[in-house]
Amino acid sequence: MSHITDFLSSGKDVSEQMLGKGFEISNVKVSPDFQILYIFWTATEEQLDNGIQELLDTFAAPIRDQLSQLRVVGNVPKIIFVKDKYRSKLADINNILNKADYGEDFQPKYPSLLNTDHMKLSNPESAEKMALEDLNEMPPMRNDVFNVDHKRIMEDIEKAVQKSKALHRTTEAGSPIILGVGETATSQGPESENQEGPPVSFVEYMKSQKILRTKLRKEKLAELIELEGQLTDKLASRIDEDKFEEDYFDEDSDSDDEFEYRR
Missing domain, CATH: 3.30.300.20 (K homology (KH) domain)
Structure with missing residues (x-):
């Protein structure tokens, strides 16, 4: 056109x-x-x-x-x-x-x-503002589109993030300073004073992480062994109770047979 x-x-x-x-x-x-x-x-x-x-x-x-x-x-x-x-x-x-x-x-x-031009609003923003004022308040936005509660999901994610940042999940010494190859603790600048934890080399850091993982595995294994022992004790007690009930019913049946024989 x-x-x-x-x-x-x-x-x-x-x-x-x-x-x-x-x-x-x-x-x-x-x-x-x-x-x-x-x-x-x-x-x-x-x-x-x-x-x-x-x-x-x-x-x-x-x-x-x-x-x-x-x-x-x-x-x-x-x-x-x-x-x-x-x-x-x-x-x-x-x-x-x-x-x-x-x-x-x-x-x-x-x-x-x-001439109606002088009757027009000089500022277009004021006209837009007046139009918005006439509108009713918008209803609250739904968070369950397609039957998926997005609000609850976001709350669960925030809780998981807060749990991951808990104090008991961090090391006692804080975040260590990892030194490069050939570097020493004295070669660090004044910024190292503000960092948490003592300076360690990369090899020492990896060794400490390996020890920590081994310790966690041992603790987990100890918990499993303790749980297995508890289950074994419960199972043994259940077997003893069943055996006692069987012996009791066998004695009753023998006494009944003897009574019939005497008659």
Whole structure:
């Protein structure tokens, strides 16, 4: 649409003929089969409509040629100018209302009173603010979309992070200072005084981590052995109770058999 309006306003032998015609391009549409390009136009004065239509029809071929040279599309469809009836009717209604209110020869005494531009808000932000004030308060946002409680999940994640940062999960000596190969504790600058823990070499740090992992495994193994012993004791006591009940029922059955034999 911009290329078409540029050609009509500044094209050779076109702008001179269209000068003072009082029309504008309102819309551009392409047919479903891409064979026709409809250009809708509207005029400000009704008595010039017929002349504008005939003049625009003569410019259809040059405009198509210009669009082809721009390489906007591979094949430019046939151009047909069509009067925009909707906008033209609106313009006619406005003209009729103006004549009905003031008459054809009306000359405003105070033109500024008919200009509504001064009634517009000078700051667009104030208009946006007024529109937002009219809106009702937004309802609270849901956190269970697709039956997934996102709020509870985030709370669980935060709890897990807090647990990982607990004091009993950190080493007693704090974070050690790892020295590079060939470095010593005295080669560190004044920043080392603010760091926690004594300086250690990388080898010593890895050795301490290995000892710590071994200690944790031993503690875990001791807990498992203790738990296994408790389960074994419970199982043994359960077996003794079952054996006692079996012996008791065997004695009762023997006494009943002896009583029957004596009879």
